Amino acid sequence: MTLNYQFPKGFWWGSAASATQTEGSNQGDKGKNIWDHWFEIEPNRFFEGVGPDLTSDFYNRYKEDISNMKAIGHNSFRMSISWARLIPGGIGEVNPKAVTFYNNVIDELIANDIEPFVNLFHFDMPLELQEVGGWENRAVVNAYVDYAKVAFDLFGDRVKKWFTFNEPIVPVEGGYLYDFHYPNLVDAKKAIQVAYHTMIASAKAVKVYHAQYDGKIGIVLNLTPSYPRSQNPADLKASHICDLFFNRSFLDPAVKGEYPEDLIELLEEHGHLPKTEAGDQALLKENTIDLLGVNYYQPRRVKAKENLPNPYSPFMPDWFFDNYEMPGRKMNPYRGWEIYEKGIYDIMINLKENYGNIESFISENGMGVQNEERFLKNGRIEDDYRIDFIKGHLKWLHKSIEQGCNVKGYHLWTFMDNWSWMNAYKNRYGFFSVNLKTQERTAKKSAQWFAEVSRQNGFND
Ligand code: BG6
Numbered sequence: 001m002t003l004n005y006q007f008p009k010g011f012w013w014g015s016a017a018s019a020t021q022t023e024g025s026n027q028g029d030k031g032k033n034i035w036d037h038w039f040e041i042e043p044n045r046f047f048e049g050v051g052p053d054l055t056s057d058f059y060n061r062y063k064e065d066i067s068n069m070k071a072i073g074h075n076s077f078r079m080s081i082s083w084a085r086l087i088p089g090g091i092g093e094v095n096p097k098a099v100t101f102y103n104n105v106i107d108e109l110i111a112n113d114i115e116p117f118v119n120l121f122h123f124d125m126p127l128e129l130q131e132v133g134g135w136e137n138r139a140v141v142n143a144y145v146d147y148a149k150v151a152f153d154l155f156g157d158r159v160k161k162w163f164t165f166n167e168p169i170v171p172v173e174g175g176y177l178y179d180f181h182y183p184n185l186v187d188a189k190k191a192i193q194v195a196y197h198t199m200i201a202s203a204k205a206v207k208v209y210h211a212q213y214d215g216k217i218g219i220v221l222n223l224t225p226s227y228p229r230s231q232n233p234a235d236l237k238a239s240h241i242c243d244l245f246f247n248r249s250f251l252d253p254a255v256k257g258e259y260p261e262d263l264i265e266l267l268e269e270h271g272h273l274p275k276t277e278a279g280d281q282a283l284l285k286e287n288t289i290d291l292l293g294v295n296y297y298q299p300r301r302v303k304a305k306e307n308l309p310n311p312y313s314p315f316m317p318d319w320f321f322d323n324y325e326m327p328g329r330k331m332n333p334y335r336g337w338e339i340y341e342k343g344i345y346d347i348m349i350n351l352k353e354n355y356g357n358i359e360s361f362i363s364e365n366g367m368g369v370q371n372e373e374r375f376l377k378n379g380r381i382e383d384d385y386r387i388d389f390i391k392g393h394l395k396w397l398h399k400s401i402e403q404g405c406n407v408k409g410y411h412l413w414t415f416m417d418n419w420s421w422m423n424a425y426k427n428r429y430g431f432f433s434v435n436l437k438t439q440e441r442t443a444k445k446s447a448q449w450f451a452e453v454s455r456q457n458g459f460n461d
Contacts, residue, residue, distance in 0.1 A: 005398045006458040012409025013454035014074040014114070015431065016364050018122035018166065019082035021418040022058040025051075028097040031088025032127040034134075035421070038182040050424035056416055056434050062105050064441065069415060070112040072431055072447045073454025077109060078117040078220075078293070078363060078411055080166065081155075083126050083147050090126030091143050099154055106158050117293075117363075118155065119163040119220060120148055120205065123171055123181065123421070130183060135171070135194040138277070141201040148205040152213050160215030163293055163363075164202040167222040168250055169195065177316065180422055188315045189272055196274035199253045203287040210287070219254045220293030220363045223247050223347045224300045229324045234304035238321035241266070242302050245317040255292065255355045257285035270315050292351070293363030295413070296344050296393075298337040301326050332389075334370040335427050341392035348400035348407055357406045365393050366413035368420065368427025372444075381433050381444040390446065391461060394453075412450070416441055 025036050039051035058065060069077055083090060085098040109116045121144070129140050152162070174181030176191035202219055209217040224246055228239035244263040252260050258281075267273045303324040309316075330339045344362065351360055367389040375381050394410060401407055416432040419425060425436060431447035434440070453459045 003456060003458040004460050005395060007398065008401065008408075009457070010408075011457055012076040012115075012361055012411070013450070013457075014069070014076040014078070014409070015412045015415040016078035016117075017058075017414050017416075017418060018080040018119070018124075019085065020052055020055070020080075020122065020124045021414075021420065022056045022416075023082065023085070024054045024057045024059045026053045027059050028085065028101055029088065029095050030082060030098070031084035031090070031095075033082065033084040033124040034127055034130050034182040035124060036084075037127045037130075038184075046422055047424040047426040050419070052419055055419040057439050059101065061439065061441075063108060065416065066105070066108045066112050066114065068432060068441060068443070069109075069114055072443065072451040074114050074415075075454065076115040076117055076409060076411070077415070078119060078163070079105065080119040080122040080124075081151055082124055083121065083144075084124065087126070087147055087150065090129040090140075090147070094150060094154075102155060106155055110158060115161065116159050117161040117163065118151070118159045119166050120144075120151060121164065121168075122166040123174075125171070134175075134183070135197045135201075136190055138197060138200075141197050141204065144201045145204045145208060149208055152209060156213045156215065161291065162209060162215060162217045163220050164205045164217065164289075165198060166220045166293075166363075167295060168198040168202070168219070169222065169246060172198070186314070188317070192267065192272055193274045195249055196276070199250065200280060200283065202254065202289075203257075203283050206287040206289060207283070216290040216359075218289040218291035218293060219250070220295060221247075221250050221254065222295040222297070222364075223251065224296075224298065225343050225346050225350075226300045226302055227326075229301065229303035229326070232304070235302070238302045238304045241320040242300060242317070245320075246300065251355070253284050254289050255358055257288045272315055290359065292355075292358050292360040294347055294351075294360055295364035296347060296362060297365065297413075299340045299343045301329075301338070332367055332369075335368040339367075339389065339392070341396050343396075344393050345396040345400045348397070348405040349403070352400075352403070352405045357404070359406050359408060361407060361409035361411065362393075362397060363411050364413040365390070365410070366429045368423075368429045370427055372428045372433065380442060383444045383446045386444070386446040387449045390450070391459065394459070395461070398458075 035052045043049050106116050125134050172191050172195045176185050226239040226242040228235040248260050301324040302321040309319040414429045416430040417428040417434040432441040
């Protein structure tokens with residue numbers, strides 16, 4: 001039988017999750033990270049006062065979860081290692097319980113024919129390292145590289161796809177510009193330093209990996225196409241600057257090994273270039289990634305500024321654009337994010353045309369929905385909206401593949417409902433629902449649908 005949407009042989013079907021959002025923090029001698037700390041000092045900032053202590057208890061339930069992954073056709077799964085679990089405090093002694101846990105998870109995945117994709121950093125800086133400035137401090141870059149080496153040594157014999165960071169721009173935005181991650185600063189100068197050091201850390205980890213290990217290493221970026229309101233030059237300029245700040249600030253150094261000239265000029269003009277060290281340029285140039293994970297949830301729509309920014313206010317990316325609410329846009333009203341399926345295609349075409357058609361995959365895409373119990377029928381959540389969401393994106397992804405884009409897979413965010421940072425369990429994203437009182441997992445309708453898609457390596461519509 002020929003399907004309308006048949007994907008290339010060996011396509012990666014699966015999902016992604018992160019350590020802090022699933023494992024549960026208060027077990028296995030884990031050190032504290034910034035989330036444990038922030039929740040301790042400001043629990044009121046988390047939806048319904050729910051913190052990272054138990055989350056979805058993957059630490060104890062990984063066997064059941066991996067068997068559920070297998071049941072719904074996963075051939076790959078992206079997890080992250082918690083730095084503070086593997087090396088409490090971030091530097092020094094390795095935690096033997098963490099080694100056993102991650103070995104067990106990796107082995108269990110492989111025993112179920114699910115390839116582990118492992119990410120080293122998903123927003124979760126060890127607290128002690130944040131206390132010395134986190135990514136503001138170049139010494140933390142070296143600590144990260146040591147941690148990466150430990151992880152490669154321990155797990156690299158079985159893990160052949162590594163990622164240095166997940167969405168490295170998010171801690172920059174959350175922690176240093178818009179107050180949704182600890183340390184809750186609003187300071188563009190620091191933000192830019194943090195972003196720069198993250199990329200230096202990534203390139204250093206890539207260097208170590210390429211020198212001594214034999215798989216692929218990449219980075220996961222949330223690419224958010226910047227669509228201008230109109231073709232008016234002022235709108236075009238606003239969207240171009242947005243693209244520089246929010247996409248190309250990481251995409252260009254990761255894939256091309258250099259920052260865009262016009263981003264450098266703009267920062268220089270405003271006295272905001274980061275501190276660099278001799279040798280950085282060559283480091284970036286010589287240590288680009290092999291594989292790019294693309295997280296795509298929503299587009300960014302922008303227009304020229306309505307009012308000029310106050311020149312005495314602190315420098316912010318928002319000096320150069322206003323967000324634009326396009327009339328008639330399709331929304332996910334729960335998360336407040338626009339749904340624009342074609343964005344996934346535009347990203348892939350951009351990678352093909354401007355980034356050497358680097359090998360890539362969709363490493364996150366998904367739909368967070370509040371109060372999903374409303375859709376319970378005979379004990380199961382009938383999430384047809386999620387099936388439509390995935391289908392809509394897969395169609396455009398398929399089209400990009402037909403046009404020669406080098407896309408190898410699709411991972412949903414996420415496997416089971418998990419703890420979403422400040423939003424805790426407000427918006428549910430999983431193929432499996434999680435009952436927080438009993439920790440019971442139940443497959444949603446989308447899980448069954450996805451199993452079939454994976455089995456057929458495509459779908460009809
Ligand atoms: C991505 C992150 O940005 O989006 C995940 O990699 C996150 O960690 C996911 O949970 C969904 O966003 P949110 O804010 O609804 O949790």
